[in-house]
Amino acid sequence: MEFEEILFRAKQGDKKAVERILEMFRPMLIRNALIKGIFDEDLYQELVIETLKCIKKFRMMIPFE
DSSP: OOHHHHHHHHHTTOHHHHHHHHHHHHHHHHHHTEETTEEOHHHHHHHHHHHHHHHHHOOOSSOOO
C-alpha cells in the first residue's frame, strides 16, 4: 500500500492506517524528542499529537491510483 493511500485511510478514521503512519515516523519523532541526548516522554507525546493533527488537516491534491 502506497503512503498516499495510507494517509487517505488515516484521514477517514482508519485506526490501523494511523498506527502505520505513526510507526513510519516513529524514528523521527523519537529523534526529535531527545533533549541533550535524553528522551523526553512529554515532548514525544506532543509530537505524536501534532502528527495526528497534521494527518487530519492534510489536503490530498492528487487522488492515489
